[in-house]
Amino acid sequence: AQKITQTQPGMFVQEKEAVTLDCTYDTSDQSYGLFWYKQPSSGEMIFLIYQGSYDEQNATEGRYSLNFQKARKSANLVISASQLGDSAMYFCAIASGGSYIPTFGRGTSLIVHP
């Protein structure tokens, strides 16, 4: 079984500042992938960043980086230099085992203030 926990229902950040969205996971598999998605109010799911369980370096994609701490089973998303367009729901997900089907957390609503 695999599980994602996102404990922050809502987060607020000032424009141009950095923000960290928390994600902890649980899985019995040694090989797994961790993903972050952004969901704007329009409803589509936009893939942001991926971290493999065997990756030694933290993943980065532009303003997004993933703070991967394997021993603590955490995979926090860091958004640098927040923009108004970053306001959205953010979902952490895990896929592991032979099926590799993503399981999602409850999400965090991020609001960026001007």
Added chain:
Amino acid sequence: EADIYQTPRYLVIGTGKKITLECSQTMGHDKMYWYQQDPGMELHLIHYSYGVNSTEKGDLSSESTVSRIRTEHFPLTLESARPSHTSQYLCATAGVNTEAFFGQGTRLTVV
């Protein structure tokens, strides 16, 4: 440019009607998924497929059914819609051990 397409984008329909939500992908992926999501809530897996003629039920019990006759097509059908089926339905596809790519979703309202 989207490689996975869902239609319709929005649907309002009366109780008891039969509906089919369409999902097509041009990525050539074998894996396809249907998730159900209430507003502001997490995604729940309702169906998945590993390829043609392969369909399985997901973690969340659903009265819907799916079919996979062609690799690129994974439609979801509700034989008799009810207000409790009101939700957003998200279709996704994935390669081997890769991220899932989502369609734009279908927002279904049953009145």
